[in-house]
Amino acid sequence: MTVLTPTALCRLDERLLEQVRRGVALRDVVLSAIGTIILGAGAYGLAFGIWRAPEQAVFSAIKLPALLLSVAVCTIGLGAMLAMLLRSKLSLRQTAVCMLLSFAVTSAVLGALAPMSIALDLLVPPSDPTKLAQSVSVGRALLLLHTTAVAGAGVTGVVRLRALLGRLGLDHAVARRVLVSWISAQFLVGSQLSWLFRPFFGEPRVRPTFFADHVLHGNFFDAVAVLMRSTFGAAAPFVFAIFAVGLAVTLVTMLHAEVKAVSVEVGGAGLAVNGALIRWREIASVRCDGATVTIGLVADETLNGVRLRVVCTSAEAALDLARQISDASLCVDAGPFRTALRPATDRAR
């Protein structure tokens, strides 16, 4: 077995990428990622709980890696399905590795920040139930710091995941859609699981504990609803509706398959699109809209037909280009499902 160091995972070394791309020796990558998650997130778990009490530090050091691994386990299946559906060609194992690598990078960053955070925890006034007001004030400031650190590490993990998908050869738009779908699922699961695994930080007036009392009572979104009601009062449902609609619109926009803008050259055998040849039989439709020509390609094995957009210098040039493509594509049978003979009327054209 070859162990990959946390720094190799963070750099996304070429050897690592080759393993993921080919789907070979993934076990080594998985074990290395899990090891990094346990060490890095465990170290930051210590930082999370050490201010409250040593027991809380130990509890959080166990729970933070467990939380990240649980989120990964719960979302790998769905993530693989979405990746396949969004045309990424990633297998279940490759999806699992990509997700674990993202969490490993997050954990490595957390682990790197842990010494500083632990030092800070130990240098500020300690948690003291007899001086509740002061302890609560210090606790809130530390909690804000830890939350910022975790958020920053999470963003770093997502950025590296985006880079990983790109370097694995995924199309830019496909990589974006896969990333958004994975993050949405992970957010949904992560928010609920972090609620179940609470407390990480601890409160000065509550004794250190592994799980909160009544751990299975209520959920993350219940708590958000309570907070919204106390913050916005009677306007809470409207604020929620605006937020929900905004989120839905953002997700739909980001997951929507966009029309690719390309440059084309008309040749004898087909269209040269960004240097690659598209044969006439692969063109399903051509539309002209002002100076823009939209070319629809026939469906492939995924049954998805890609659309390409060509922006011409003028409406006349666009019309001329569309007619050239149209005339040429009419001369051949088109598409994997369209092999019947063309009627005489079409051929005559």
Next chain:
Amino acid sequence: MNAQASPMHAQPIAQPHAARPLAELPAGATLDSGPFALVEALLKTPAAILRESRTGYGMIVRLSVIVGATASLVGFVMALFSGGPQLLFVPLKVTLGVFCCALLCLPSLHVFSCLSGAEQRVKDTFAALLMGVALMGVLLVGFAPIAWIFSQATSSVAIMGGVHLAFLVISCMLGLGLVNRALTAMNRNPVRTRLWSPLFLLVVLQMTTTLRPLVGPADDTFLHSRSFFLSHWVSSLGE
């Protein structure tokens, strides 16, 4: 090339595949054997399923098995919220409901697709519909761990109903997209199912109310009095 504003309206220049008889599907990548090959093909290469569905009824049977298996599994996860006799009833109800929805919506899908110029047989329409429903079931199985996590941490029927409903609608939309693409692949022109898709969604949502309670404790009645799904939701939220 520079973009320029133009008063010209969008105009289709070419319709090279118009008004041709239904094409025979060409030979291509075959479907692998194995229990998960069909599931993988649904997600990655649905064209392979479409090709095999033209050769006999074997693919329709296999798709039906996938639909039944996934519906039962999803029903079981739904039932874990309340446990008890629901662990038996809900998988049965969900499986029954899914097949009922598919059969109820098949005639309208076939007629509506023919109205937009489709030429496939009813059997092919049914295969396309089953592909969509099977994809819906597979995705719901993917969502099942998330739904289970939520079900263990809340006692609110409304919240769990909302979670399952959200997952159902997302899966349904993706499944309907596959139905549309499958029908288009069988024909020369794109087949429009924009009018039919909301009808299917409507039937699915109504079925969740007709077969209630799918989420929540069991009662003595298998089929309750008739109720429109929107009014049922409103009354559930008020409880």
